[in-house]
Amino acid sequence: MAEQLTGLADDRALLGRTSTAERVSDILRSRIAEGFFPPGTRLSEEGIGGALGVSRNTLREAFRLLTHERLLVHELNRGVFVRVLTVEDVEDIYRTRRLVECAVVRGLGEPPYALDGLASAVAQGERAALEEEWGGVSTANIHFHRELVALAGSARTDELMRSVFAELRLAFHVVDDPRRLHEPYLARNRQILQALQAGDRAEAERLLVVYLDDSLTGIVEVYRRRVGADADSTA
The missing domain is CATH 1.20.120.530 (GntR ligand-binding domain-like)
Structure with missing residues (x-):
């Protein structure tokens, strides 16, 4: 049990990061829904991260969550874009x-x-x-x-x-x-x-x-x- 609790303690840092990433994804999801970021828009890590005051790792986790929801798409060597539906x-x-x-x-x-x-x-x-x-x-x-x-x-x-x-x-x-x-x-x-x-x-x-x-x-x-x-x- 002691070993398991030690492992959980090591994961404590993830709680704050995940919580923040979820909050960031909520903000971006709403902005996408409102048309603030239209389909096809490239999302700048530097610009959005600076505007929201979050780290690059947190923002990337938020992007990952929204990619899983099919709202964003990651294009190799190009970046992250708001998805254009077929x-x-x-x-x-x-x-x-x-x-x-x-x-x-x-x-x-x-x-x-x-x-x-x-x-x-x-x-x-x-x-x-x-x-x-x-x-x-x-x-x-x-x-x-x-x-x-x-x-x-x-x-x-x-x-x-x-x-x-x-x-x-x-x-x-x-x-x-x-x-x-x-x-x-x-x-x-x-x-x-x-x-x-x-x-x-x-x-x-x-x-x-x-x-x-x-x-x-x-x-x-x-x-x-x-x-x-x-x-x-x-x-």
């Missing part, structure tokens, strides 16, 4: 969303449900739309789906989908008309909320399936057009 990535994200979100609604059990967070996200989106803050509408839509997943009461599911939703925001950043992309789903969010308020899980799931299918179609259409235009411009 159409196949987008399709896989939506496949995961449909599996998880629909299962959450299907497994809710008997009403009433704790819908305050969901209702707050709906109201947040509607306020942002009135102010024509379409980035805010996008954020509110993500919050809506995070609150929907949270209804499962599963920390593991929340953690899984946190990464999925952060990755989804990378796809949103290539869209040149966020109003057209996000505005139609405000009414759909409220319809899903109202179905759950009425205790109708089957209707809420039906609405959600159509919602996700239509959202995927819209994003892939825009994504293919944008990626194609970028390819043409470099030809």
Whole structure:
């Protein structure tokens, strides 16, 4: 036991470093989601480390965590970049969303449900739309789906989908008309909320399936057009 405790003591230094790295990764994840670092951006170790006041080792650990979440990619001899999603990535994200979100609604059990967070996200989106803050509408839509997943009461599911939703925001950043992309789903969010308020899980799931299918179609259409235009411009 003494030998094992000595080994643990040797690891004490890792606790502070890991904790700091996780905090740094939280900051960078939020910045990536907000579009502060758009897809394709090279992340400077010196610049970010200096701005946050953290060591190079801590920052590299944060980069490693975000690379594991598929938000960053390390390119040999070039550095670390915010990941640029492919159409196949987008399709896989939506496949995961449909599996998880629909299962959450299907497994809710008997009403009433704790819908305050969901209702707050709906109201947040509607306020942002009135102010024509379409980035805010996008954020509110993500919050809506995070609150929907949270209804499962599963920390593991929340953690899984946190990464999925952060990755989804990378796809949103290539869209040149966020109003057209996000505005139609405000009414759909409220319809899903109202179905759950009425205790109708089957209707809420039906609405959600159509919602996700239509959202995927819209994003892939825009994504293919944008990626194609970028390819043409470099030809």
